[in-house]
Amino acid sequence: MNAIPGRIAPAPLLSVEGLTKWYGHVLGCRDVAFDLRPGEVLGIVGESGSGKTTLLNCISGKLTPTSGEVRFDTRRFGLTDIYGLSEPDRRRMQREEWGFVHQNPRDGLRMRVSGGANVAEPLMNLGSRHYGNMRQATIDWLDRVELDTRRIDDKPRNFSGGMQQRIQVARNLIHGPRLVFMDEPTGGLDVSVQARLLDLLRELVRDLGLAVIIVTHDMAVARLMADRLMVMKGGEVVETGLTDQVLDDPQHPYTQLLVSSVLQI
Amino acid sequence: MSTPVPARANAPERYYNYAYLDEQTKRMIRRSILKALAIPGYQVPFGSREMPVPYGWGTGGIQLTAAIIGPDDVYKCIDQGADDTTNAVSIRRFFANVADVATTEDTGEATIIQTRHRIPEKPLKQGQVLVYQVPQPEPLRGLEARETETRAMHAYEEYGLQYVSLYENISAYGRIAATAGYPVMVEERYLMSPSPIPKFDNPKMAQNEAVMLFGAGREKRIYAVPPFTRVRSLDFEDYPFETQTWEETCALCGAEDSYLDEVILDDAGDKMFVCSDSHHCAERRAAGHVGPMAGHTLDQDAALKEPAQ
Numbered sequence: 001m002n003a004i005p006g007r008i009a010p011a012p013l014l015s016v017e018g019l020t021k022w023y024g025h026v027l028g029c030r031d032v033a034f035d036l037r038p039g040e041v042l043g044i045v046g047e048s049g050s051g052k053t054t055l056l057n058c059i060s061g062k063l064t065p066t067s068g069e070v071r072f073d074t075r076r077f078g079l080t081d082i083y084g085l086s087e088p089d090r091r092r093m094q095r096e097e098w099g100f101v102h103q104n105p106r107d108g109l110r111m112r113v114s115g116g117a118n119v120a121e122p123l124m125n126l127g128s129r130h131y132g133n134m135r136q137a138t139i140d141w142l143d144r145v146e147l148d149t150r151r152i153d154d155k156p157r158n159f160s161g162g163m164q165q166r167i168q169v170a171r172n173l174i175h176g177p178r179l180v181f182m183d184e185p186t187g188g189l190d191v192s193v194q195a196r197l198l199d200l201l202r203e204l205v206r207d208l209g210l211a212v213i214i215v216t217h218d219m220a221v222a223r224l225m226a227d228r229l230m231v232m233k234g235g236e237v238v239e240t241g242l243t244d245q246v247l248d249d250p251q252h253p254y255t256q257l258l259v260s261s262v263l264q265i
Numbered sequence: 266m267s268t269p270v271p272a273r274a275n276a277p278e279r280y281y282n283y284a285y286l287d288e289q290t291k292r293m294i295r296r297s298i299l300k301a302l303a304i305p306g307y308q309v310p311f312g313s314r315e316m317p318v319p320y321g322w323g324t325g326g327i328q329l330t331a332a333i334i335g336p337d338d339v340y341k342c343i344d345q346g347a348d349d350t351t352n353a354v355s356i357r358r359f360f361a362n363v364a365d366v367a368t369t370e371d372t373g374e375a376t377i378i379q380t381r382h383r384i385p386e387k388p389l390k391q392g393q394v395l396v397y398q399v400p401q402p403e404p405l406r407g408l409e410a411r412e413t414e415t416r417a418m419h420a421y422e423e424y425g426l427q428y429v430s431l432y433e434n435i436s437a438y439g440r441i442a443a444t445a446g447y448p449v450m451v452e453e454r455y456l457m458s459p460s461p462i463p464k465f466d467n468p469k470m471a472q473n474e475a476v477m478l479f480g481a482g483r484e485k486r487i488y489a490v491p492p493f494t495r496v497r498s499l500d501f502e503d504y505p506f507e508t509q510t511w512e513e514t515c516a517l518c519g520a521e522d523s524y525l526d527e528v529i530l531d532d533a534g535d536k537m538f539v540c541s542d543s544h545h546c547a548e549r550r551a552a553g554h555v556g557p558m559a560g561h562t563l564d565q566d567a568a569l570k571e572p573a574q
Contacts, residue, residue: 088421125425
């Protein structure tokens with residue numbers, strides 16, 4: 001390798017190698033490998049059933065892969081295979097350093113407790129025991145995701161879908177994670193709400209210098225959010241590259257189909 | 266060589282094994298109790314049996330009592346602190362019947378006290394056993410419905426979630442308004458539901474001399490707090506744990522430091538506060554303590570002449 005003198009490439013935050021998941025004899029995803037550096041936004045696109053969510057679940061520690069490694073630069077253990085950690089260590093690492101924004105806010109929020117408590121929960125999970133401080137942090141974050149702070153004690157069901165998604169975003173960012181997974185974060189929203197949420201996400205990600213892995217089937221979302229794209233089909237990665245490069249000059253026939261199928265108005 | 270066991274007085278009408286449960290079941294429950302005592306606050310699964318009362322009426326407590334009771338024991342049973350409520354009377358009679366034990370209302374002389382919703386006011390002594398009837402042993406259940414998940418949370422000491430309920434309380438009421446079943450940490454390791462006793466009684470669990478056993482019949486769990494164990498009620502740094510207080514005193518015995526029940530007297534809004542621990546109250550009255558309404562007899566004629574507005 002030719003190292004450029006005076007310049008050190010940042011160590012990867014997340015390094016995936018040979019990741020394969022079989023559901024019995026059905027393929028989830030095969031031989032996926034990539035590195036993610038701090039502050040980088042990686043988009044995973046592909047049609048439904050292409051293995052996007054399987055891949056995301058494997059990377060985020062929810063689904064044990066059949067083979068392959070997922071190494072994450074943990075604060076306590078350095079770059080280490082997350083499936084090699086003991087369960088309590090892995091759960092702790094997930095709580096402390098990751099966030100996960102679900103497509104359906106009902107999966108990511110506790111619907112029985114107020115929006116404010118939902119946002120504050122990660123702080124309590126990390127050992128915060130001062131109500132006043134947590135309350136203030138919650139209000140700050142609700143403000144940051146452009147929600148009415150007077151509605152802090154309303155239950156999630158009393159918020160609209162877009163607002164619920166904002167609560168979920170606040171809940172997943174309040175504890176200062178280094179890596180956030182997003183599974184179709186704008187999936188169930190109408191177009192105008194989608195646009196505003198995307199705008200907000202983009203701003204937050206840039207301001208916080210977050211690394212994000214975002215799964216989507218929406219090329220517009222990918223274009224707006226992602227620095228780099230991975231195109232999946234039938235469980236395999238068929239094309240990777242910078243977002244603009246992949247979308248403007250697709251090489252693989254499937255990617256060409258995907259890009260050309262976007263509705264132009 | 267063993268001496269023959271003298272026949273019991275009621276031998277002809279005895280249908281049941283001693284203390285109702287068969288010996289193998291009692292042995293199984295005793296083993297669970299030993300494990301529970303060895304790991305304070307840990308919920309031990311056990312093979313809960315059908316009892317001759319419905320779930321929710323104290324099947325867990327009855328099975329615990331049945332497993333530890335012997336003919337020399339003196340048994341007391343209270344419900345909401347009172348010895349004379351239907352459930353307490355029935356369970357007391359049940360054990361008088363199937364275990365041939367002496368029963369008492371005196372907290373001091375009882376060796377086994379089965380309780381629902383209260384810890385007696387009189388401090389318990391070494392040698393006594395307090396048996397709690399528990400409807401829901403899992404303190405995290407209201408927030409996390411999955412048993413697999415709550416078990417993992419106990420195993421890995423992930424108790425942040427419990428604070429969410431306290432947070433909700435403060436944001437809704439401005440203080441921790443939960444009054445019963447207030448969660449506690451046992452020996453700074455296991456989070457435990459103290460059964461629905463009022464939080465007024467929570468401090469009594471800490472460093473208690475008596476053995477405390479908890480039984481949940483429907484949920485099939487036994488847990489325990491051995492004598493002289495640390496028990497801490499959860500709270501926030503800026504909202505410390507507090508017990509209930511009353512401005513009133515007991516209307517009958519004048520007690521200022523006991524847990525009081527509010528009793529509505531008529532439709533006009535008159536009410537009285539009385540000790541929920543009936544034996545504690547009776548003992549104080551016998552000792553000459555007089556509350557503001559003591560000695561007052563109901564004048565039924567006057568009530569009829571002047572109906573409430």
